Amino acid sequence: MTWCGEGYLSVQLYDQVDIWSVTGVLRLQRQLSQSDIASAIVATVPGWTTLLLWLEPGMAGPGAVETAVRQAVADGSGGHLEFESRVLTLPTIYGGPGGPDLDFVAELNGLSAEQAVQRMEAPQFAGMVSFSPGMANCMWLDAQQALSAPKYESPRTTTPPGTVGLGGSSISLYSVATPGGFQMVGRMAVPIYQPRPTLTAFADSPTLLRPGDRIVLRATGPDEFAAIRAEVERGSYRYRIEPGRCRVADGELAWT
Amino acid sequence: MDVIRVLAPGLASTLQDQGRRAGLESGIPPGGAADYLAFRLNGLILGNSPDCAVIEQVLKGGRYEAVRPVTVAMTGADMSATVNGQEIPLATPVELHPGDVLDTRVARSGCFGYMGIAGGGFVAERVFGSASTYLDGQLGGLAGRTLRAGDTLALDTDRSQSGRSARRSAVPEHAYLCVPPTQLRFTRGPQQDYFGSAGYAAFGRQQYRVSPRSNRVGYRIVGPCPPIWPVPRTRDTGNGPTDIVEEGNPIGGIQIAGGREIICLGRDCGTSGAYAKIGCLIGVDVSRLAQLAPGDRFHFTEVTAEQARRIRAEYQAILAGVEHGPGPAVPPDPSRQTAEERAPERLGQ
Numbered sequence: 094m095t096w097c098g099e100g101y102l103s104v105q106l107y108d109q110v111d112i113w114s115v116t117g118v119l120r121l122q123r124q125l126s127q128s129d130i131a132s133a134i135v136a137t138v139p140g141w142t143t144l145l146l147w148l149e150p151g152m153a154g155p156g157a158v159e160t161a162v163r164q165a166v167a168d169g170s171g172g173h174l175e176f177e178s179r180v181l182t183l184p185t186i187y188g189g190p191g192g193p194d195l196d197f198v199a200e201l202n203g204l205s206a207e208q209a210v211q212r213m214e215a216p217q218f219a220g221m222v223s224f225s226p227g228m229a230n231c232m233w234l235d236a237q238q239a240l241s242a243p244k245y246e247s248p249r250t251t252t253p254p255g256t257v258g259l260g261g262s263s264i265s266l267y268s269v270a271t272p273g274g275f276q277m278v279g280r281m282a283v284p285i286y287q288p289r290p291t292l293t294a295f296a297d298s299p300t301l302l303r304p305g306d307r308i309v310l311r312a313t314g315p316d317e318f319a320a321i322r323a324e325v326e327r328g329s330y331r332y333r334i335e336p337g338r339c340r341v342a343d344g345e346l347a348w349t
Numbered sequence: 350m351d352v353i354r355v356l357a358p359g360l361a362s363t364l365q366d367q368g369r370r371a372g373l374e375s376g377i378p379p380g381g382a383a384d385y386l387a388f389r390l391n392g393l394i395l396g397n398s399p400d401c402a403v404i405e406q407v408l409k410g411g412r413y414e415a416v417r418p419v420t421v422a423m424t425g426a427d428m429s430a431t432v433n434g435q436e437i438p439l440a441t442p443v444e445l446h447p448g449d450v451l452d453t454r455v456a457r458s459g460c461f462g463y464m465g466i467a468g469g470g471f472v473a474e475r476v477f478g479s480a481s482t483y484l485d486g487q488l489g490g491l492a493g494r495t496l497r498a499g500d501t502l503a504l505d506t507d508r509s510q511s512g513r514s515a516r517r518s519a520v521p522e523h524a525y526l527c528v529p530p531t532q533l534r535f536t537r538g539p540q541q542d543y544f545g546s547a548g549y550a551a552f553g554r555q556q557y558r559v560s561p562r563s564n565r566v567g568y569r570i571v572g573p574c575p576p577i578w579p580v581p582r583t584r585d586t587g588n589g590p591t592d593i594v595e596e597g598n599p600i601g602g603i604q605i606a607g608g609r610e611i612i613c614l615g616r617d618c619g620t621s622g623a624y625a626k627i628g629c630l631i632g633v634d635v636s637r638l639a640q641l642a643p644g645d646r647f648h649f650t651e652v653t654a655e656q657a658r659r660i661r662a663e664y665q666a667i668l669a670g671v672e673h674g675p676g677p678a679v680p681p682d683p684s685r686q687t688a689e690e691r692a693p694e695r696l697g698q
Contacts (some may be wrong), residue, residue: 225485268376
């Protein structure tokens with residue numbers, strides 16, 4: 094673990110990204126929220142293999158924080174964990190002007206564009222909701238389905254909202270116009286962030302997605318894409334969201 | 350109650366307060382005044398709490414007309430503020446009468462200037478408990494945008510106030526005179542193996558400048574990039590020389606993008622990132638960095654986390670001194686907790 098300035102502690106938990114590292118980070122986040130130092134934590138940001146703690150200076154000594162983190166890590170290994178894991182279906186158009194890098198990504202992975210899209214439609218796990226408001230960073234639930242691609246060498250100064258990006262073997266769902274370095278493979282037909290809500294899904298929070306969600310980026314054609322866009326414009330679009338849970342126990346993952 | 354009309358907005362003026370904490374877990378950065386120290390001094394001078402919104406002006410200020418009697422104060426960058434053509438002092442309450450025009454210009458020193466009003470600050474859209482404008486997320490402040498000519502700003506009488514204002518004489522000169530720093534202090538970051546001792550030695554030796562292509566999201570730094578050590582890659586990191594597995598971003602993190610571009614993460618930065626960080630600025634110097642204008646020269650200086658905690662405590666003492674006046678420290682009376690004690694995390698976040 095490394096202090097960043099005096100206010101942040103970065104905890105490295107794993108060397109390799111997989112579903113175990115992602116759920117292990119979420120486990121530590123939950124443990125610390127119920128630990129002795131919970132009141133000293135302003136907020137946490139889960140990474141793929143790390144947890145960043147933003148600490149309230151003066152609330153707990155640095156030694157006490159480090160001890161509590163070590164204790165939580167020791168207690169957590171092998172333990173049980175259960176968390177909410179909804180399934181959201183987000184209609185997406187692949188390739189074309191919204192996904193100019195699709196062919197490049199397909200070729201890099203030795204696939205046709207159609208095959209690459211099929212892989213993109215396989216269920217994703219949202220491990221992080223970060224970078225920009227409500228932006229989800231996802232990994233394939235089935236690692237066999239994963240595509241991979243390098244990030245841009247120099248980040249773009251802007252990325253259109255709704256872009257589906259691929260970098261390394263993770264997918265980013267861009268919520269607002271921001272710089273970005275992931276290959277642009279598609280565009281979602283529906284928003285995942287609304288600071289001034291017009292859709293009921295955003296009544297309680299300006300962001301749609303939460304860490305632990307499962308996401309299906311279902312392929313749509315141009316006509317269906319336009320029809321869904323029109324529904325969003327009218328404020329009548331209803332998201333397909335199914336409830337679900339994930340249980341981690343004895344080295345097994347169970348989804349319901 | 351409208352008090353101020355914007356005649357000219359300046360370069361990128363926004364409403365800001367101390368920032369928000371609850372949004373971080375949804376990807377919304379803390380935001381808040383870029384120079385927390387200058388912002389807080391402004392509030393102390395006017396008797397406002399840290400959740401009162403001020404106008405933050407960047408490099409070039411705007412022109413404003415009073416539409417009702419109002420008391421203002423200017424802190425941070427010196428933008429040669431005048432009222433009806435008469436220069437007014439920094440860090441001092443000034444009364445405006447209806448029709449008075451407050452004009453500010455290009456910063457003579459520093460970069461971020463603050464204009465606050467007595468009685469609770471400006472009315473703003475509050476999201477996750479804060480009025481701070483977050484431009485990329487289009488939220489907070491005035492509908493998440495910069496000020497425009499013709500905007501009218503109202504006094505927010507709902508905000509808590511101390512009811513008394515600190516005297517200018519209680520403000521140490523070095524705290525209100527906006528002096529761009531020549532050194533920014535950092536602790537080593539989580540990716541030390543990307544840089545090694547040679548990387549840190551070179552980083553500490555070189556002189557750097559802030560690029561004009563900087564904003565509240567990030568400060569691009571002009572100067573030699575430290576040498577990068579070719580660390581072993583995995584499937585997860587990507588192939589770039591400073592690619593890492595995506596992780597949470599600390600405010601003040603010093604990121605090396607694409608193995609060549611140095612970016613200090615500002616208060617509106619992405620909450621996570623996938624480029625190696627050579628270090629992270631200490632909280633106080635996140636504020637001081639904000640007062641470097643494009644072209645100002647500085648060095649990066651390494652400190653320990655322990656030193657960083659001490660420096661923070663010193664600045665906290667300065668602000669407490671401004672709030673309570675000079676004199677020996679007295680044991681805190683819990684019933685008279687100061688704003689700083691209630692929100693200690695804010696100092697230089």
